[in-house]
Amino acid sequence: MGVASDIxxxxxxxxxxxxxxxxxxxxxxxxxxxxxxxxxxxHDTFLLDLKNVGGNVKNFLG
Incomplete structure (x- = not known):
């Protein structure tokens, strides 16, 4: 998962x-x-933005 603001x-x-x-x-x-x-x-989106990341991780894990 990429985040546009991750440098x-x-x-x-x-x-x-x-x-x-x-x-x-x-x-x-x-x-x-x-x-x-x-x-x-x-870069810390995966730790801090559970609302936007959670659904994508759930879909990935099946």
């Missing part, structure tokens, strides 16, 4: 990793990107 592990870089894994044959990999409007926490 430590930018969303574009996470998207590239997901794309590379898919190209390599792993079709189960998906990339979800939160825009800056959805999270103001940057």
């Amino acid at each position: 430590l592990f930018p969303a574009w870089q996470q998207r590239e990793v997901a794309d590379s894994l898919r190209i390599g044959g792993n079709r189960k990999v998906s990339h979800v990107e939160l825009s800056e409007e959805q999270s103001m926490f940057g």
